[in-house]
Amino acid sequence: MKLHPFNDIETISPRPMLFITEADAHSREFSEDAYKRAAEPKELYIVPGTGHLDLYDRVNLIPWDKLQSFFIQHLSK
Known part of the structure; x- marks a missing residue:
């Protein structure tokens, strides 16, 4: 219960x-929060027309x- 996965997310940078996330996912807010906390380089992609669990x-x-x-952009460097 004490796990806070976003506490040190900025330390992942510069990776x-x-x-x-799905457009209508219940958990979309967690992806958006993680994105806000993360340092660059980062990207948030919201899959249109999808709901919670559709991408599973x-x-x-x-x-x-x-x-x-x-992956091509970031792994080819």
Whole structure:
């Protein structure tokens, strides 16, 4: 109960972080909070037309292009 996963999120920097959340997810606020607390480089991607848990098993909704472009951009350095 004492775990606060965002307490030191800024220390991850300068490693790139990509936050992906569903547009209508109950947990979207946690992704947005983590994004606000994180240092650069960072990106928040909200998958349109999705609800809570859609990205778990509806693989056609997973933003594969966003994942690929993010990793290519940040791992090719």
